[in-house]
Amino acid sequence: MSATATTIQDRQMHAPISIRLRQIAAIMRLEVKKNFFGKRAFLVYLLALMPIGLLGIIAILPPQAREWLDFSGYPKLFSGIYSALILRTVIFFGCAWIFMNLFRGEIVDRSLHYYFLAAVRRDVLIAGKYFSGLVTSIVLFAGLTIVSMLLFFFPHFYAASVRFFLDGPGLTQLWTYVAITVLACVGYGAFFLVVGLFVRNPIIPALVLYGWEWINFLLPPLLKKISVIHYLNSLVPVPISEGPFAVVAEPTPAWISVPGLLIVTAVVMLLAGVRIRRMEIRYGSE
Amino acid sequence: MDEQDSNSQSEIRDPQSLILFDNVSKFYGEILGVNRVTLSLAPGITSLVGPNGAGKTTLMNLMTGLLRPTVGRVSVLGIPTDRPEQLFPKVGYCSQFDSFPRGLTGREFINAFLMVSGFSRKQSQDLTDEALARVDLMAAADRKIGAYSKGMRQRVRLAQSIAHHPCVLILDEPLNGLDPIVRAETIALFKDLAAQGLHLIVSSHILHEVDMMSDRVVLLNNGYVVAEGGIQGVRDEMEEHPMQILIRCNQPSLLAARVFRSDHVVEARLHNDRQGLFVKTRNADQFYLLLNEVVSQGEIELESVAPVDDDLSAVYEYLIGSH
Numbered sequence: 001m002s003a004t005a006t007t008i009q010d011r012q013m014h015a016p017i018s019i020r021l022r023q024i025a026a027i028m029r030l031e032v033k034k035n036f037f038g039k040r041a042f043l044v045y046l047l048a049l050m051p052i053g054l055l056g057i058i059a060i061l062p063p064q065a066r067e068w069l070d071f072s073g074y075p076k077l078f079s080g081i082y083s084a085l086i087l088r089t090v091i092f093f094g095c096a097w098i099f100m101n102l103f104r105g106e107i108v109d110r111s112l113h114y115y116f117l118a119a120v121r122r123d124v125l126i127a128g129k130y131f132s133g134l135v136t137s138i139v140l141f142a143g144l145t146i147v148s149m150l151l152f153f154f155p156h157f158y159a160a161s162v163r164f165f166l167d168g169p170g171l172t173q174l175w176t177y178v179a180i181t182v183l184a185c186v187g188y189g190a191f192f193l194v195v196g197l198f199v200r201n202p203i204i205p206a207l208v209l210y211g212w213e214w215i216n217f218l219l220p221p222l223l224k225k226i227s228v229i230h231y232l233n234s235l236v237p238v239p240i241s242e243g244p245f246a247v248v249a250e251p252t253p254a255w256i257s258v259p260g261l262l263i264v265t266a267v268v269m270l271l272a273g274v275r276i277r278r279m280e281i282r283y284g285s286e
Numbered sequence: 287m288d289e290q291d292s293n294s295q296s297e298i299r300d301p302q303s304l305i306l307f308d309n310v311s312k313f314y315g316e317i318l319g320v321n322r323v324t325l326s327l328a329p330g331i332t333s334l335v336g337p338n339g340a341g342k343t344t345l346m347n348l349m350t351g352l353l354r355p356t357v358g359r360v361s362v363l364g365i366p367t368d369r370p371e372q373l374f375p376k377v378g379y380c381s382q383f384d385s386f387p388r389g390l391t392g393r394e395f396i397n398a399f400l401m402v403s404g405f406s407r408k409q410s411q412d413l414t415d416e417a418l419a420r421v422d423l424m425a426a427a428d429r430k431i432g433a434y435s436k437g438m439r440q441r442v443r444l445a446q447s448i449a450h451h452p453c454v455l456i457l458d459e460p461l462n463g464l465d466p467i468v469r470a471e472t473i474a475l476f477k478d479l480a481a482q483g484l485h486l487i488v489s490s491h492i493l494h495e496v497d498m499m500s501d502r503v504v505l506l507n508n509g510y511v512v513a514e515g516g517i518q519g520v521r522d523e524m525e526e527h528p529m530q531i532l533i534r535c536n537q538p539s540l541l542a543a544r545v546f547r548s549d550h551v552v553e554a555r556l557h558n559d560r561q562g563l564f565v566k567t568r569n570a571d572q573f574y575l576l577l578n579e580v581v582s583q584g585e586i587e588l589e590s591v592a593p594v595d596d597d598l599s600a601v602y603e604y605l606i607g608s609h
Contacts, residue, residue, distance in 0.1 A: 019404045022401070022404055022406075023401075023402055023403070023404050026398065026401035026402045027402055029398070029401075030387065030398050030402070033389075034387070034388065034389070037389070038388055038389065039388065106387075109385060109387070109388065110383050110385035111383075111385050111386055111387045111388075113352055113381060113383060114386075114387065114399055114446075115399075115402065116350075116351070116352055116370065117350060117352070117370075117374060117378075117379050117381075117399075117447075118370070118374055118399050118402040118403045119370060119371055119372075119373070119374035119375045119403040119404060119450075120370060120371060120374075120402055120403060120404070121370065121371045122370065124371075128402075277368065278354065280352060280353050280354055281347065281352040281353070282314070282353070283383065
């Protein structure tokens with residue numbers, strides 16, 4: 001055996017944690033660069049610009065409806081925009097695109113085998129790819145959440161907004177929205193990564209989940225709990241009405257919903273780890 | 287061929303130094319990839335030879351864990367192929383997939399995957415430079431792979447597979463797309479690596495190349511190993527069996543008259559479009575020398591010279607039929 005092969009194998013056996021962390025970092029460097037600057041990033045930027053464009057138009061041409069003229073209603077209005085547009089649409093489809101392409105994109109490009117031919121455990125590969133997706137989505141969507149909230153409040157009621165953020169609950173609400181965004185990336189990310197591994201055409205399961213998340217307000221309390229959006233909505237700082245047809249259910253407390261989401265994510269990632277160990281490279285059949 | 291010989295050699299070798307296929311079958315749904323393959327490959331250059339669809343790439347993908355056997359077991363130097371962290375410090379695979387991660391230069395590509403394998407930044411840089419120099423690609427190292435020619439892409443893949451100094455190197459049609467000079471250099475590199483005690487597993491459907499570099503051949507057909515053993519047996523049989531070559535030129539009839547005088551040319555037949563000549567020869571090297579002589583006289587202008595695939599299949603059939 002060559003000296004280099006011996007060295008790397010010895011290190012794999014004797015210092016597995018540090019080697020694995022280094023491998024995860026190397027995978028993340030490759031993937032984050034691709035996620036931000038690759039051709040596929042264009043769609044995510046387009047999605048992220050959607051609410052900013054909309055809020056920019058509102059900043060220039062404010063609606064004349066009564067609730068838009070009263071600052072006290074703004075937190076509720078933003079909560080609605082965050083829930084419907086940012087969380088359920090932009091973050092959902094953004095995560096779908098980013099995380100499903102981590103594996104599916106490489107299968108389409110016929111380049112996944114290079115990872116499979118490296119001296120890296122496949123579950124370490126999953127972790128590296130997942131964390132790279134998380135970094136990408138959190139940077140993009142947490143940034144989007146902050147910019148959207150500031151763009152929503154400041155143009156129309158500047159002085160009131162300064163007070164709201166510096167002396168009132170504004171800053172706490174902002175960080176809560178950011179935390180929800182991070183949790184959404186964690187939860188949706190794990191789901192879509194697994195979908196990208198298991199399913200050849202991941203658009204269909206993504207649309208099924210999208211539909212399920214949208215009709216969540218109509219579902220009986222028990223079924224509501226089998227969704228990501230139910231737990232995320234429970235954390236929103238300014239609750240909003242889900243309409244006259246909504247089935248009311250007690251929001252899940254944060255001490256259950258946050259660890260619950262993290263546990264489900266961990267289980268999903270374990271499933272991905274098992275799946276990838278048995279995965280074969282057969283581009284021709286994809 | 288020396289099947290018995292090779293088996294007895296395998297028995298006395300340490301399994302930790304062998305690549306072992308133990309009754310391996312691989313099916314893609316209902317389609318057969320390889321069937322009941324039992325092999326033990328020792329260090330040196332082993333060529334997997336067979337027509338397209340024979341199962342060469344399937345065997346290579348099984349050796350590297352890109353595929354899992356439907357039945358049976360594969361191990362490389364005693365390591366099961368489903369443990370990449372143990373397998374790939376020792377194994378390099380230059381596959382036939384002509385695709386790369388997007389947007390990377392040759393240097394970034396090799397460096398990135400060395401780091402994924404756990405090498406430090408400094409080690410990766412040094413190994414990358416060494417591998418690029420070895421395949422004579424330093425000048426293009428900082429250009430995007432997307433702008434490389436086919437031959438350069440082949441070389442960067444080769445560099446990536448040897449960068450970490452593996453002791454088993456698996457090469458799927460490694461000479462495809464290389465020009466004659468680089469081809470000769472690459473064959474010399476393979477021989478050099480084999481002389482250092484490496485396992486080289488090379489697939490090819492060009493028997494002439496196999497003949498130039500292999501210690502052993504494994505002959506595959508329709509997913510079955512039909513013969514394995516020393517190269518001498520195949521070489522002898524090839525020399526007895528005529529090889530067909532198509533020569534495209536401006537005066538095929540004149541060429542036919544010239545080459546037919548030679549003893550080793552057994553048949554010369556005009557192509558249907560009358561722009562080419564099929565020649566069957568028992569000695570390809572002698573024929574190429576003769577062709578050079580004819581062309582140097584200036585009466586005939588050559589457009590192309592290529593072995594004919596159909597005939598290659600015929601050679602396989604001939605070899606397969608003889609066992």
